[in-house]
Amino acid sequence: MAKKAEATVEDKLRALYDLQLIDSRVDEIRNVRGELPLEVEDLEDDVLGLKTRLDKLKTDVETVNFEIGAKKNLIEEAKTLIKKYAEQQKNVRNSREFNSISKELEFQELEIQLAEKNIKEFKAQIEQKKVVISETKERLSQRDAHLKHKKSELNAILAETEKEEKALLEESEKYQGKIEDRLVKAYARIRTNVKNGLAVVPIERGASGGSFFTIPPQVQVEIASRKKIITDEHSGRILVDPVLAEEEAVKMGKLFAKL
Incomplete structure (x- = not known):
């Protein structure tokens, strides 16, 4: 041979x-x-981060709304007790009982005042969060639109070059085998x-x-x-x-x- x-x-x-x-x-x-694949990757991370932030903000609002509901229930319970104590006060037998019920009435009034203050603070928090949610939604919309544009740009380039690049890489391996x-x-x-x-x-x-x-x-x-x-x-x-x-x-x- x-x-x-x-x-x-x-x-x-x-x-x-x-x-x-x-x-x-x-x-x-x-x-x-060029840098398009990295740009797309960064934009995807941005969009995901903004979506996660938006979800957290919405959850925060739901939690605060739940707290408001709890405070409203507390106010209703306090009002019921005030009504009950007011009726009891009419039938007291001595000043000690009167003073005891008066303290309970005072306590329930304070509970209502505190709950109303908390509700006011919670509502202010919700308003602040709504502003942040609105800004985050706007930014997310912009980043998402930018991402779609960049993805479209990258996909167009890939469609034109992917097949050729794959064939060239195969040729590169083939020629390396000759050396x-x-x-x-x-x-x-x-x-x-x-x-x-x-x-x-x-x-x-x-x-x-x-x-x-x-x-x-x-x-x-x-x-x-x-x-x-x-x-x-x-x-x-x-x-x-x-x-x-x-x-x-x-x-x-x-x-x-x-x-």
Whole structure:
């Protein structure tokens, strides 16, 4: 059985640049989405928080209304007792009984006064809470409308790009499989450490792509020979010659058009 031919340095450079083009396309798609997913998540948290606050405020109002009801019942009970004691006072036999009933009447009058004061305070609390409820409802309505708008925006972008992104990620895995692990790891490390995730760049006007540092002519010749993998001494990026870059860009452009 014939032994499979080992990949040449040029093959590796082409595969690395292809991988870079694929991953850069994924980056572009994600940049279009930008901060939208995080914005949607934050808005969802805001809406949930406002709904929870609204529920608590409504529960607070119900609790205060229950307290008002209890105080009204207490007033009615006190009035009944006052009526009862007033009748008893008419039939007292001595001053001690009269004074005792008078104290009870006084106590019930104070109970009514205190309950009426509590009711007044409770009603003021309800009015305050109603203002907060109204403001919270208005804010919730605004945040909910904003959330729906942002969700619609995100869903439209996802509908346009999700399928392509998934296909690109599959291609990225496929191309990584064509490259030895050592180079894939180096590529991933460089990509993490450099601006715009560009780990493999062509020479442009005698300098590393996206850089102003000129590459010596001798090094440019070595890069064009495609005999070894050369990195930029300033940025650490892997360098490819412009001809190879153009050829692979055309090839990958055709691939992207099919996705």
